[in-house]
Amino acid sequence: MRATGLEVTCKNCGFGSICLPRGLTQKEIEQLEDVVQRRKVLHKGDFLFRSGEAFHGLIAIKSGMAKLIFQDEHGQEHILAVLLPGELVGLDALSHYTYRCSAVALDTLSYCELPGKEISRICAKIPALFQEMLRHASDAIGTQREQMLFIKRPASQRLAAFILDLSQRLETRGFAGDEFSLGLSRQELGSHLHLALATVSRTLKQFERAGWIELRSRSVKILNRQALADLLTSQD
Amino acid sequence: MRATGLEVTCKNCGFGSICLPRGLTQKEIEQLEDVVQRRKVLHKGDFLFRSGEAFHGLIAIKSGMAKLIFQDEHGQEHILAVLLPGELVGLDALSHYTYRCSAVALDTLSYCELPGKEISRICAKIPALFQEMLRHASDAIGTQREQMLFIKRPASQRLAAFILDLSQRLETRGFAGDEFSLGLSRQELGSHLHLALATVSRTLKQFERAGWIELRSRSVKILNRQALADLLTSQD
DNA sequence: CGGAAACTTGAAACCTTTCAAGAGTCGTGG
DNA sequence: CCACGACTCTTGAAAGGTTTCAAGTTTCCG
Numbered sequence: 001m002r003a004t005g006l007e008v009t010c011k012n013c014g015f016g017s018i019c020l021p022r023g024l025t026q027k028e029i030e031q032l033e034d035v036v037q038r039r040k041v042l043h044k045g046d047f048l049f050r051s052g053e054a055f056h057g058l059i060a061i062k063s064g065m066a067k068l069i070f071q072d073e074h075g076q077e078h079i080l081a082v083l084l085p086g087e088l089v090g091l092d093a094l095s096h097y098t099y100r101c102s103a104v105a106l107d108t109l110s111y112c113e114l115p116g117k118e119i120s121r122i123c124a125k126i127p128a129l130f131q132e133m134l135r136h137a138s139d140a141i142g143t144q145r146e147q148m149l150f151i152k153r154p155a156s157q158r159l160a161a162f163i164l165d166l167s168q169r170l171e172t173r174g175f176a177g178d179e180f181s182l183g184l185s186r187q188e189l190g191s192h193l194h195l196a197l198a199t200v201s202r203t204l205k206q207f208e209r210a211g212w213i214e215l216r217s218r219s220v221k222i223l224n225r226q227a228l229a230d231l232l233t234s235q236d
Numbered sequence: 237m238r239a240t241g242l243e244v245t246c247k248n249c250g251f252g253s254i255c256l257p258r259g260l261t262q263k264e265i266e267q268l269e270d271v272v273q274r275r276k277v278l279h280k281g282d283f284l285f286r287s288g289e290a291f292h293g294l295i296a297i298k299s300g301m302a303k304l305i306f307q308d309e310h311g312q313e314h315i316l317a318v319l320l321p322g323e324l325v326g327l328d329a330l331s332h333y334t335y336r337c338s339a340v341a342l343d344t345l346s347y348c349e350l351p352g353k354e355i356s357r358i359c360a361k362i363p364a365l366f367q368e369m370l371r372h373a374s375d376a377i378g379t380q381r382e383q384m385l386f387i388k389r390p391a392s393q394r395l396a397a398f399i400l401d402l403s404q405r406l407e408t409r410g411f412a413g414d415e416f417s418l419g420l421s422r423q424e425l426g427s428h429l430h431l432a433l434a435t436v437s438r439t440l441k442q443f444e445r446a447g448w449i450e451l452r453s454r455s456v457k458i459l460n461r462q463a464l465a466d467l468l469t470s471q472d
Numbered sequence: 473c474g475g476a477a478a479c480t481t482g483a484a485a486c487c488t489t490t491c492a493a494g495a496g497t498c499g500t501g502g
Numbered sequence: 503c504c505a506c507g508a509c510t511c512t513t514g515a516a517a518g519g520t521t522t523c524a525a526g527t528t529t530c531c532g
Contacts, residue, residue: 137373
């Protein structure tokens with residue numbers, strides 16, 4: 001589906017420097033554009049794909065936020081990641097050609113998709129894209145690893161890290177980094193950071209009482225970024 | 237460096253069905269062999285590479301065990317993975333062309349290396365290898381994710397899962413799955429599973445007292461695999 | 473406006489860690 | 503071959519952070 005009219009294409013997409021086209025030349029981006037599908041808009045709670053479903057393509061968030069979730073054998077939901085515009089999902093499905101977790105829109109969301117069938121063909125045609133895909137996969141491993149290391153730390157550090165990370169990623173994408181929505185409920189935040197709902201609530205409130213943040217429902221305003229950052233570098 | 241004489245090559249390597257050559261034809265494996273370097277033997281404590289070092293290649297363990305470690309800002313060592321023959325390391329370095337953690341031999345160890353400079357070239361020549369690399373990266377993401385999910389669980393489940401996982405991986409590689417060395421000290425086990433040394437010791441002893449395993453220093457003999465497996469499926 | 477869902481907050485319970493001391497293991501050298 | 507020292511492992515007791523439970527309070531949405 002070739003882009004037409006005012007539609008956002010890879011070439012004019014604001015997230016080109018973050019997303020798959022990152023290392024490509026103009027010409028290569030055009031080739032990529034020819035196979036990338038731009039899908040319809042989803043709403044809060046809609047699935048981008050479901051765990052167990054056959055892999056149909058790599059997905060890049062274009063606008064809105066999503067969560068990557070895994071349901072364990074007891075039906076418990078575990079939040080693996082929060083996805084922002086320009087971020088890629090589905091790389092982990094390439095080993096079995098089956099999605100191994102689900103992606104759900106956290107608000108109104110639009111996305112692009114590189115169909116699974118096209119991946120080999122287009123990578124053969126654009127060597128730089130192959131590099132780019134490996135780079136994304138490699139990045140994903142590193143990001144997950146960092147997440148893992150944070151889980152060893154006390155609740156306050158996990159939450160501070162989450163807030164600062166989200167803030168920074170939003171800023172990188174041109175959004176306000178000082179005041180934004182967490183996108184997740186306390187319950188979901190807990191599921192992401194391996195904390196009980198009550199602990200999340202308590203710790204967040206504690207940050208607020210310390211004057212480091214201001215909470216209004218699910219949105220945060222960062223008042224003292226340094227204090228949050230200092231928490232992270234303090235002794236284990 | 238072309239294989240000569242009795243040397244183990246990719247073609248006659250026992251781990252060909254696990255390692256990089258997994259999906260390749262005989263002919264493609266020969267092409268791969270031409271660029272894969274077989275390195276000298278390392279001993280316990282030797283580094284395969286160090287965190288921060290420039291990426292020089294993807295490494296496959298040929299014999300022996302290794303640990304993947306990360307040192308945090310306080311000098312604390314975190315064990316990210318235990319590596320067995322046929323397993324690939326270094327994929328996470330592809331995003332920055334710098335190793336982001338260190339790999340250390342746990343005993344006498346030999347390995348192969350696909351030099352970094354050759355990766356693009358050989359992948360362009362062998363499309364199936366490109367698929368294979370993505371598959372490994374994808375697998376790595378999945379494996380890490382599973383690890384992450386286990387860290388939410390009680391100490392006993394984490395240890396049972398570690399023992400069963402190692403046992404299964406050893407079996408897949410043709411080693412005894414019922415009696416083997418953990419490769420790690422209690423301290424290191426703790427660092428891998430996010431547990432204190434004392435908790436590891438206690439929990440392992442508890443398994444032994446229950447008659448599920450037999451411990452002799454760092455080696456385990458599994459006496460009741462089912463009991464360990466049942467632990468994992470029990471309620472959170 | 474009203475009900476449901478999400479959030480806050482306290483108290484008790486729980487699992488894991490920390491601290492500390494003693495036992496066991498291993499390698500080396502007398 | 504045994505003794506010694508260093509290191510690793512075991513084990514108990516106390517401390518600690520997080521969870522659970524439960525009861526309010528607030529927020530959201532129809």
